[in-house]
Amino acid sequence: MITTLAVENYRSLRRLIVPLDRLNVITGANGTGKSSLYRALRLLAASARGGAVAALAQEGGLPSVLWAGERDAGPVGLRLGFAGDEFGYAVDFGLPQSSGSRPGGGQSMFRLDPEIKRECTWAGPVLRPAALLCDRAGPAVRSRTADGGWHRTQGLRPYDSMLSEIADPQLAPDLLRLRELIRSWRFYDHVRTDADAPARAARIGTRTPVLASDGADLAAALQTIRETGDDEALDEAVADAFPGSRVRVVDGTGGRFEIQLTQRGLKRPLGPAELSDGTLRYLLWAAALLTPRPPGLLVLNEPETSLHPELLAPLAHLVLAAAKDSQVVVVTHARPLADALAREAPRHRVDLNSVELLKESGRTTVAGREGLLDEPLWYWPKR
Incomplete structure (x- = not known):
């Protein structure tokens, strides 16, 4: 069961860390971000099928869905993640490194496609270095194997998720199990x-x-x-x-x-x-x-x-x-x-x-939450 849902920089969801239980009822007035939270869950599910980048492109590309208010210093990105007692997963979508050029010269027609900058899966409800199961930074992935060692993969394309490309019963069994779990979502x-x-x-x-x-x-x-x-x-x-x-x-x-x-x-x-x-x-x-x-x-x-x-x-x-x-x-x-x-x-x-x-100054918040101590513990993987 998912116990935490995390979204950052998606439309009005500037930073939303939501606890989940067996049955969850999301309410709020029109325009408070309920549909955005629903679509964020769908994007997470699309990651397991390799369709998150295409889904973002259909919404107008990453610039169209990013939080439009003032941002903190640092790289621009859309982050999605969830965790439970057994597994956690997070993905960080960023802008293309180039201006949209293609091999051999010329402008690529896919310049609205975001790139996956970081992806992580871990054991337990909170991301910690010792709990990492699979760790992707750009095109490089290291995954925990069935015998407890590490397998390294290079050359993963920026628009492919490791959930759809790396999952393997021997080389990444935990990733395979997590992928099948997400694919069961309805x-x-x-x-x-x-x-x-x-x-x-x-x-x-x-x-x-x-x-x-x-x-x-x-x-x-x-x-x-x-x-x-x-x-x-x-x-x-x-x-x-x-x-x-x-x-x-x-x-x-x-x-x-x-x-x-x-x-x-x-x-x-x-x-x-x-x-x-x-x-x-x-x-x-x-x-x-x-x-x-x-x-x-x-x-x-x-x-x-x-x-x-x-x-x-x-x-x-x-x-x-x-x-x-x-x-x-x-x-x-x-x-x-x-x-x-x-x-x-x-x-x-x-x-x-x-x-x-609720929505305050264009930003979605949870009613009754006083500060960071009122939300589940959550860490994003750093680029």
């Missing part, structure tokens, strides 16, 4: 529920233990829960939100699956095209949160969107059920959802961490 953000949403279309179904990010395989995911997951929990979740109702999956022509919702008082079930946006979104959350294959970390961005206020309590029950098997981060504008989670967490025996973000 993100859901504003899944479509409009009339043309993928979740409303009948699709060929195969076993689907993990709902796709666009919800296109909703019917297959629900049927997978029926056959290999917690069938009773699915029925309870639907009845909790829509008393007297039940969702089922029908197999149409050509193996195409489609959801149907039977409701009290109606003589026929409702098909996906007839469901309201809120009803469909709730079923999407049920499929995501009752997954038979729980991730190490599950991050939900504004799950309350399109939901009727009466559905927030049932959604909270789903989130709390998921938190028994996964670490969960919920970024929300809805105070009633945050309150429902806080109220129900003790009954579900789930440790809840509430983080309220």
